[in-house]
Amino acid sequence: FQKLLRHLGLRQPDNGTAYSPAEAEEIAQRIGYPVVIRPSYVLGGRAMEIVHDNAGLSRYIRRAVIVSGTSPVLIDRYLQNAIEVDVDAVADGDEVYVAGIMEHIEEAGIHSGDSACSLPPYSLAPATIAEIERQTIALARALNVIGLMNVQFAVRNGDVYVLEVNPRASRTVPFVAKATGVPIAKIAARVMIGEKLRRLLPHNERAAARNRGHVAVKEAVFPFARFPGVDLILGPEMKSTGEVMGIDVDFGRAFAKSQLGSGTELPLKGCVFVSVRDQDKDAVVEACRQLVSWGFDLVATRGTAKKLEEEGVPVAVVNKVQEGRPDIVDKMRSGDVQLVFNTTEGAQAIADSFSLRRTALTHNIPYYTTVAGARASVQAIGALRQGCLEVAPLQSYLSSPVSLSGQDRL
Template identity: 50%
Template sequence: LNLARALHEAGAPIWGTSYDTINLAEDRKQFNALMEKLEIPQPDGGTALTRDEALAIANQIGYPVLIRPSYVLGGRGMEIVFDDAALINWIDTNIEWNGHPVLIDRFLDDAFEVDVDALCDGEMVTVGGIMEQIEEAGIHSGDSACVLPPYKITRYHLEIIREYTERIGLALNVKGAFNIQFAIRDEVVYVLEVNPRASRTLPFVSKATGVPLASYAAQIATGKTLVDLNFLTEPVVDGNFIKEVVLPFQKFPGVDARLSPEMRSTGEVMGHASTFGHAYAKAQMAANSPLPQSGNVFISVNDNDKTAVLKIAHDLHQLGFTLTATAGTASALSAAGLPVTVVNKVSDGSPNIVDSVRAGEMALIINTPRGGKAHEDGSLIRGTAIAYGVPIITTLTGAMAAVQGIRSLRLKPLRVRSLQAHHAIT
């Protein structure tokens, strides 16, 4: 982003998407005006150049809000904050007021998030792929597993997403690849951000579809059209492709494994199968976190998740797993008629859950942090799990996907074939 500005100001020719388009997509006021003109919904938001402005905007929108610096990549510095004190702490820690605004948006809790990669030649748009994030809203797309094609989004919402993608690409006059992040909540499709460039998901979509999207984007930048390339329709995806992230926590002992709006992953892997469960299981194997087939599952979730986790716990019990939980979660599971063993929190003294992990007694951990800041116990549990190689899941949507993967492995063994064979490439 900053390089494009320097090249533009130096008079260097920029092939493909222009600097003006790159800047418009990042300049919040210009972008908001364009979305309003196109009648495409966005979460309520604003930009602030001072601490007082940030507080005023957050209180006008209503907490929780998503806050981040502008002109950064990878969600660097991005955070969900829940009150004035947390907002002030974030600003004092992350911001040096230098003319670049801070971006503040309403956080769409319980939303489905969707990534779209597409190509535009200035005259028409072709969608390359629509991916549904498996992790819940608030997890950076670069740290979230995703599935292509989407598995929970209705055809109605998919058509809206395709329409919005075409309108935005043409309005921005993109010349090459672009990526849009959407969120669906209460039947409304919101646009979260637009990146007029190739995204990290482009290679994944290309491998899943067999279409060389990066090559096409480069050729469009040199002047070719989608008609010239004969890429006029969205590719049909055969089977289920799961993109999973590789996280660096094992190499950084003591770092909290909690996922957040700030990207932490250092790589990505892919699993493919005819069913979602088998594809997810393959992706976990590739990410060096294979799903267990038996043993003890430790569950500790925040109060907001205690109802939703009951179905997950019931399914794990039906699959033959033994349930273990700290007192609060165990009470909810017992009330639902599930057998559960209570284990001490770290703060309650030994023997506790960390001792159990170190003793090799846990096959899987489901631990959802509360709010925007992890409790000290939760952080220690997650750090110990990483250190001892115990698979850990920090979102309920990820836990649901894991249950599907475990069930699929029980029903049918995995089969393997290459992408070349799948796409009949010789």
């Protein structure tokens, strides 16, 4: 696969395959921490982990997998602060139809099944979207795909990286079909038995599907409430058990609907707790400033509060759980917190903040464990403040969905 990408001139995160613990350490040192490490054959991101240092790598190899000549592990450079993108396409050997380009709301490193995503992309530049489409077409042709294909990309600083390619249907296919009105699974099935895209999906119908004038957001549904003791924090191992879709004329309203569909009711007033890791502090400032302008109160742990105060955002300091009572968990249990933004990394920091996330779950307080999710929630709150969301049938967004029913059968 590396040879193919080099031949096509496509980027891929630095990576390697290790057949022994010593080889795994050598590869990690060569490509640089943090790294994403996983067994060579997994589904749902099982046993996949982001490792930040040699100690974490040794612990992973000791506890998670047995590395051997027949069971190697794959190690990839973790692209921090990258945007992940899912693409579904259909190829017939002559043409490639890119059915949907979905921008993940959570950053790269969160399993694609756990991340919310937007179709069309809500923040990527048109040139980046065009480049992603070009690379998808090149991969489909190089791999001689007949039928469906899913590609996962990461975008960082305008550069596009190929994460993985799967010549099969993805879990996103039903979402893409509903959002665009194109029955891509049916089209792919007929392509696989010899029909051609030019007949099944004429170019005028492709253009109509691309210009529907609405935004669809897929959100994951999690079973955390049914499993006491499970941590809410997201990572490369999949935890969701379902998904919902919100659709509306803009991203904020569509995201708000997706949150309601997944059981999250965003507040329009009250107190927001903010505690983020150092690398996220700059990114969360504007979202917090916006919330304050709408009348929300902010409380934060000392490090986050210091950054917000430096940026002129009013905030009150609250103790972490291990810093003495009353602490943030006490405030949450007392009903004094209506929304939580909490990002963290490192085994100790994650363990220290576990009770915070668990309390949010048990008290039905909306929580976001990524900055991207937090910022999206602020856009959704802004949409909700403008008025009630409208309920409309899916067909009203798809005035002329593609239908194959009138075409000749083989």
